[in-house]
Every structure is written in C-alpha cells, then in structure tokens.
Amino acid sequence: MTELDDATRTELEAAAFRRLVSHLRQRTEVQNIDLMNLAGFCRNCLSNWYREAAEGKGIGMSKDESREAVYGMPYEEWKNRHQGEANAETLTAFEVARPRE
Numbered sequence: 676m677t678e679l680d681d682a683t684r685t686e687l688e689a690a691a692f693r694r695l696v697s698h699l700r701q702r703t704e705v706q707n708i709d710l711m712n713l714a715g716f717c718r719n720c721l722s723n724w725y726r727e728a729a730e731g732k733g734i735g736m737s738k739d740e741s742r743e744a745v746y747g748m749p750y751e752e753w754k755n756r757h758q759g760e761a762n763a764e765t766l767t768a769f770e771v772a773r774p775r776e
Contacts, residue, residue: 696721700747703757712768721745 679687699705699718707717719742726741742750761769 696745696747699745703753706759706761706765708761708765708769712765712772715772715774718742718745 699721707719710717711720722738722741722745725744726736726738729736729741739750746753
C-alpha cells in the first residue's frame with residue numbers, strides 16, 4: 676500500500692465516513708436492527724462513535740446532536756418516517772448477536 680502522510684490518511688478516512696453516512700441516509704429501508712444483526716453496528720453506533728471522537732477533542736456534543744449528524748435530521752423524526760416494527764425472528768437474532776457489555 677502507498678505510504679500516506681497523516682493528513683492525507685485523515686482526509687481519506689473522513690471522505691469514506693461521509694460517504695458511508697450519506698449511503699445510510701439514502702438507504703432508509705435498511706433498519707438499524709438489521710445492520711446490527713448483520714454487521715454488529717448501526718447508525719446509532721456511528722453517532723456514538725462520532726460523539727466520543729468529539730469529546731476526545733474537547734468538543735461537547737449531546738447524543739441528539741451526534742444522531743442528527745448521522746441521520747441528517749432529528750432522530751425522533753427519522754424514527755417516525757422510516758423505522759418499522761421488527762418481527763420476532765429479527766428480534767431473536769438481535770438477542771443472540773447483540774454486543775454484551
């Protein structure tokens with residue numbers, strides 16, 4: 676792999692993150708629980724990681740602010756527009772696969 680300086684690597688990582696967030700905003704039919712079951716993370720995880728990164732830089736950010744940065748709108752609005760009910764099979768798969776603390 677090509678050697679990248681830190682600034683270039685950061686720019687590429689930021690571009691990839693922005694593209695992932697954009698993709699998830701467009702794919703509203705993909706539910707968070709499905710993402711969790713398949714990949715072990717969801718939009719809420721991304722927003723938590725975003726908030727943690729901000730806090731690591733000394734930037735105060737609320738959960739609502741970080742979720743809006745990922746969802747592109749307030750979380751409650753996104754849920755009302757796009758979140759469906761999970762079926763029993765999906766919920767069971769989540770209980771098996773969900774991260775344990």
